[in-house]
Amino acid sequence: MKILGLLGMALLCLAPTLATANPVLTITSDVKADAPLVVRYDLEDLEALAQARYDTINDFVDVPTEFSGPLLRDVLAPLSVPEDATLELIALNDYRFDMPYADAANYDVMVALERDGERMSVRENGPLWIIYPMSDHPELQAPIYNSRLVWQLTAIAIK
Amino acid sequence: MTTKVTRYRWVILILAIIVLGYACLRLFDMNQRMSVLEVQRLSRGPVWFVTSVEFDTLRLNNTLLKYADDQADSSDVQTAFDILWSRLDQMRRGVTLETLNEYGVDLTVYNRLASLLETTEDRVAALGPNDAEQARALVGAFEQELGDLRAAGLDVLQASLTESNDIRVDLVAIARTILVMGLILSGATFLLFVVFALDSVQSRRSLREQKALLQEAHAADIAKSQFIAVISHELRTPLTSITASLELLKRGIRTQSPATAGRLVEIAEHNCTALRRLVNDLLDAEKFESGKMEFDFQVVDLSRMLERTIESNKAYAASYGVEIVSDGIEPDVRIKADAPRIDQLMSNLLSNAVKFSERDGKVEVNLRTDTGRAIVSVRDHGRGIPQKDRSRIFERFQQVDSSNERERGGTGLGLAIVKAIAKAHDAGLTVESELGKGSTFIVSFPLAE
Numbered sequence: 098m099k100i101l102g103l104l105g106m107a108l109l110c111l112a113p114t115l116a117t118a119n120p121v122l123t124i125t126s127d128v129k130a131d132a133p134l135v136v137r138y139d140l141e142d143l144e145a146l147a148q149a150r151y152d153t154i155n156d157f158v159d160v161p162t163e164f165s166g167p168l169l170r171d172v173l174a175p176l177s178v179p180e181d182a183t184l185e186l187i188a189l190n191d192y193r194f195d196m197p198y199a200d201a202a203n204y205d206v207m208v209a210l211e212r213d214g215e216r217m218s219v220r221e222n223g224p225l226w227i228i229y230p231m232s233d234h235p236e237l238q239a240p241i242y243n244s245r246l247v248w249q250l251t252a253i254a255i256k
Numbered sequence: 257m258t259t260k261v262t263r264y265r266w267v268i269l270i271l272a273i274i275v276l277g278y279a280c281l282r283l284f285d286m287n288q289r290m291s292v293l294e295v296q297r298l299s300r301g302p303v304w305f306v307t308s309v310e311f312d313t314l315r316l317n318n319t320l321l322k323y324a325d326d327q328a329d330s331s332d333v334q335t336a337f338d339i340l341w342s343r344l345d346q347m348r349r350g351v352t353l354e355t356l357n358e359y360g361v362d363l364t365v366y367n368r369l370a371s372l373l374e375t376t377e378d379r380v381a382a383l384g385p386n387d388a389e390q391a392r393a394l395v396g397a398f399e400q401e402l403g404d405l406r407a408a409g410l411d412v413l414q415a416s417l418t419e420s421n422d423i424r425v426d427l428v429a430i431a432r433t434i435l436v437m438g439l440i441l442s443g444a445t446f447l448l449f450v451v452f453a454l455d456s457v458q459s460r461r462s463l464r465e466q467k468a469l470l471q472e473a474h475a476a477d478i479a480k481s482q483f484i485a486v487i488s489h490e491l492r493t494p495l496t497s498i499t500a501s502l503e504l505l506k507r508g509i510r511t512q513s514p515a516t517a518g519r520l521v522e523i524a525e526h527n528c529t530a531l532r533r534l535v536n537d538l539l540d541a542e543k544f545e546s547g548k549m550e551f552d553f554q555v556v557d558l559s560r561m562l563e564r565t566i567e568s569n570k571a572y573a574a575s576y577g578v579e580i581v582s583d584g585i586e587p588d589v590r591i592k593a594d595a596p597r598i599d600q601l602m603s604n605l606l607s608n609a610v611k612f613s614e615r616d617g618k619v620e621v622n623l624r625t626d627t628g629r630a631i632v633s634v635r636d637h638g639r640g641i642p643q644k645d646r647s648r649i650f651e652r653f654q655q656v657d658s659s660n661e662r663e664r665g666g667t668g669l670g671l672a673i674v675k676a677i678a679k680a681h682d683a684g685l686t687v688e689s690e691l692g693k694g695s696t697f698i699v700s701f702p703l704a705e
Contacts, residue, residue: 219338
């Protein structure tokens, strides 16, 4: 854990996101009460991470739709999130919903940047939308997981 | 009752399975209905959307007013505009639209709001510094829709509540049905338990009965074998004597003195009598067993009969070196009886007592009356009868010890005949015995009125 923590800190130091000009996603962690960590990403930072891509359905699309973007666990990697942590997802209009970090660890939960190969505007629930691979995992096609598909995501608070 | 329940056990079992299956189906149905409640409980159901649209419209107006007062910039207005757009757009697609259609809510106001967003899109995008008037004009346009938005929102809320209520009513009905089914199932389980328990008891009982019958059959088989052996012996002994006497007579027919010939004839006659008695015993035993024995009841003087029987059996007793003594015979005791059968009964008891007495022993006979009954007792001083054998000595073909019989002679039918005659006379028959000291057979007849 200690080594991972140090690695996380090193990544943080290397990441340009601390001083990013147009942050679209701010991640805060109060898991370590004495030293909360903050990571900010702009769109380019998120694009620089490994990109996942899959077609999926959910309650908010009419037909199976292709989404792409970095996996949530990769986005959170610099913060060394404990397995049992809870993530509070916060949207542009201050809508908040909790999800367990285990979802991100066990499934390819994505911070989608694109829908059908196109960036998403605020009107199209963008620029960031949490997407679960529901077509690949039918057990995720339940009301509770649909509630976690927070769109217009702007911040994540790790608790 | 038991047989009926046992017969219908499969019907009960099948009914129980059907009820269980139906209960499972109802539970599955309930689970499905519960998922609708789950959607309602979580955010972002139809109610959340219509409320959000109203809220975001108010927020847009609020941002526009702030813009007019220089407290917000145009990008804030654009963001609020876009959020409202996305919310409205999202509300009119996917699962939310399906649910709203199911509710049958009038969606005209939302279509109107969408048109308003499209027509004002350019004006919002073009908002520049000092466009306070324009901003206030937009506020006015959106404000006109707020009343209808509130009304539509309440309609959706009402529909959602009605749906929840219907589900709750259904759930209560399902819960009650399941309760009733639970009771039926409990009853069926109890019945099945009873059926199987009765089955088990029955099969155990019939097994025990079969075992007892088998033992009885085995015992009867042994008794019969012993009986045949005894009878053969009892038949052969006098026959041998008769044959031998006749043979001797034939050989010495010219040379024998009349006295010797007379003794030989006497021996043959004596053995013929023994044979006749044996055959009579066999026939009588069979008659008693089949209930064909006929009785001629008359009032008789038991005291005199008893004395005669003692006299006639004295010679027989003497042949065993035993003496029959009268140990007090109350005179003039009268009973209603078949005299020859009573004689047979007493003779059998006496010969039995004689046979089981030691040489030079005594057999004591007593007659007295007590509370309306004539009580005859015959006592010997033989070896006695073990407790375990006392109940079966009166059974046909049953003997305490066949080797004992061989030593003493007899067929083992005597006491069975005694019992049958006593029964026909409504007389009590008991035996008291002490091992090594002797036995006393007691017969109690009702006195003649």
